[in-house]
Amino acid sequence: MMLKQGIDWSDVRWEEVWKASKDTLTMLGASLLFTIILGLLLGVVLFLTSRRQLLDQPVVYWLLSLVVNILRSVPFVILMIMIMPVTKALTGTTLGVQGSIPPLVVAAAPFFARLVETSLREVDRGVIEAAQAMGASRWEIVRRVLLLEARPGLLAGITITAVTLVSYTAMSGVIGGGGLGDLALRYGYQRFQTSVMIVTVGLLIVLVQILQMAGDLMVRRFSRK
């Protein structure tokens, strides 16, 4: 019916689209920042504790690995609801931009941690040994060898994580998280305003495109092989 009449662009309230875009970018920026910090930490610890690596703590590795796997296997929407008490305690609300950041980080950090672990595994063992032979401490090896040598892989991991976060922010609209996903859901889906749906989805596509291109550019910029 609506399609027959064509798309009614007058439905689109641009100031709302603008606000929603800003919300999405804020959620993305803040959650990406915390995800990188926590994920990097977790990923490095996962790598170091794994078998035959610098710390070699199989039990610790197994436990961390289990936690990461559990968090990664729970669907995002359910995770969001599950950790609501934590969210409330941390930010004072479970709604809006603020309320959506903790679940986003809890969902994305374990994912990113695995990507970190994988790219650290790619680092040539011989280089780590050379650093050990030169008298480097474990911390120096992490900071000055591992993180340096894995940089292209880490940048690629950050890109993938950012893109994943974009789709998560859209989903957080379901529980009133705000942003473009929220807009698409409320107007596009519930009120059958196709034009709003098209605009929001279009903006999300553009955002993902930009993130991917920027990421690829960085990876290429830092590649030395």
Add this chain to the structure above:
Amino acid sequence: MDVCKEVIALIELTDISKSYGTGAGAVEAIKHISLSINKGEIFGIIGHSGAGKSTLLRCVNLLERPTTGSVKVGDVELTQLSTTQLQRERRRIGMIFQHFNLLSMATVRDNIAFPLELAKLPKSAIKQRVDELLQLVGLEQHAGKYPAQLSGGQKQRVGIARALANNPDVLLCDEATSALDPQTTNAILSLLMDINDKLGITILLITHEMHVIRSICDRVAVIDGGKIVEMGDVLDVFLKPQHSITMDFVSQIADSFDPRELINTRSGRLVKMNYVGEITYEPLLFNAVKSTTVQFTILQGTVSRMKNTPYGQLVIEFIGDNGEIDNVLNDLRAKGLEVGELK
């Protein structure tokens, strides 16, 4: 060779063993090895793949901790040190690797600066030292390049510069030339010899190529199945190999002396001669036979150099009067040649 040099042990490995794994699957990579490396020498360890060379070498800086035994470098018992003490001691022990193991994300300059930064030298001192090292290994033109932009030989030069950065007493070389072509191998070997000569750094290297041993080593140990099967001055080991593994390696570079075939086909008296030093270049054989009626034919042989020492090894057939041949042989023995009759 140099008898005046005072002999001081710099590295002392005492009864070290290393096993990997436990229980039924355990592998004993090295078994009760004791070894003493003198200050200032170039010591080579040769063995086939899996003989335990890398394991042994890595025990010297405790990259691999021996299951039992003591590792002393310059009077410090490394196995007793705390982690931080060990890290400090390792700065006195440089190491280079078969696959170079450079930081791929850092430039040549930054790779060489890395150990200096670990040692917390001030920036200006680091820059100055890196410049010196770049010059030492001849890479001034390549300071800003990344390892991926260098040839294998250049990468190993970076590895050497990096290993020498903190003025170590010892340089450990794990198959340092095995990934290089013959010409580059020789260039790197002469660089190592230069470093040993000029800086007095003791070098302990492992290899599976006899050529490397012959070119630069003073002493050699042959290792097989985790044990040292033969050890001594390179010349002695080379000219008079005792163990079958050693003979294998010697035959890599010399024509193998398998005289059985000659013994069966030749009718004259067959003699094997070894000689070392300046007499190599004297007309010894000619002088020995010129006043006699004895004739000779060289059937097999090598005249070459080992590190800086010329040597020769020949199988010769003498034809003529037996008494005269005896005189010739005694004459040669008196000149310092080692003469042994095969038939």
